[in-house]
Amino acid sequence: KNEVEQSPQNLTAQEGEFITINCSYSVGISALHWLQQHPGGGIVSLFMLSSGKKKHGRLIATINIQEKHSSLHITASHPRDSAVYICAVDFSGGGADGLTFGKGTHLIIQP
Amino acid sequence: DVKVTQSSRYLVKRTGEKVFLECVQDMDHENMFWYRQDPGLGLRLIYFSYDVKMKEKGDIPEGYSVSREKKERFSLILESASTNQTSMYLCASSSPDDSIGIQYFGAGTRLSVL
Numbered sequence: 001k002n003e004v005e006q007s008p009q010n011l012t013a014q015e016g017e018f019i020t021i022n023c024s025y026s027v028g029i030s031a032l033h034w035l036q037q038h039p040g041g042g043i044v045s046l047f048m049l050s051s052g053k054k055k056h057g058r059l060i061a062t063i064n065i066q067e068k069h070s071s072l073h074i075t076a077s078h079p080r081d082s083a084v085y086i087c088a089v090d091f092s093g094g095g096a097d098g099l100t101f102g103k104g105t106h107l108i109i110q111p
Numbered sequence: 112d113v114k115v116t117q118s119s120r121y122l123v124k125r126t127g128e129k130v131f132l133e134c135v136q137d138m139d140h141e142n143m144f145w146y147r148q149d150p151g152l153g154l155r156l157i158y159f160s161y162d163v164k165m166k167e168k169g170d171i172p173e174g175y176s177v178s179r180e181k182k183e184r185f186s187l188i189l190e191s192a193s194t195n196q197t198s199m200y201l202c203a204s205s206s207p208d209d210s211i212g213i214q215y216f217g218a219g220t221r222l223s224v225l
Contacts (some may be wrong), residue, residue, distance in 0.1 A: 042219065098146075
């Protein structure tokens with residue numbers, strides 16, 4: 001069965017710390033998504049990766065296809081970064097069969 | 112901006128009721144999805160549709176059905192709601208023309224079945 005493992009499940013850090021969230025998957029993929037979910041449920045797509053590295057502001061996402069692993073980094077973390085971060089993988093190609101999700105990382109950044 | 116709209120943010124229903132969750136997208140996307148999200152289990156795919164009147168079972172279709180009569184609207188139906196269907200339900204859409212398949216999510220419907 002295609003699986004997505006995310007770690008840590010919970011993470012509490014102080015403002016300004018460098019944050020890393022990890023995602024591993026079981027078989028080859030066509031794309032990997034990092035999603036952010038704020039309290040109240042709305043989900044926002046942060047990144048979509050099929051190789052290499054992407055950067056947007058203080059967020060950096062990397063993927064290693066050979067190792068079947070991706071990381072999401074937050075530099076200079078801020079309390080407004082507090083959210084659930086979800087790794088989601090497209091095993092099928094083109095997204096037509098839906099995504100398989102990790103269980104999420106609940107991040108709390110304390111002032 | 113892509114907009115995926117779910118008809119209700121919060122819904123409370125009684126066991127045995129028939130429940131309709133509606134989702135509308137405004138980007139002419141062919142693909143639409145229904146997920147449920149539960150603590151400790153993450154998001155799981157219930158059903159998806161890649162065209163009008165087409166539907167495919169996801170990972171957990173039992174107890175649910177769907178309807179896609181128009182391209183922009185994808186409905187999730189709980190024929191006889193049960194307490195174990197209390198959950199957050201999320202709708203998403205994507206275009207097959209987007210080769211790397213970004214999905215756009217609605218805000219979610221938190222359903223409580225009493």
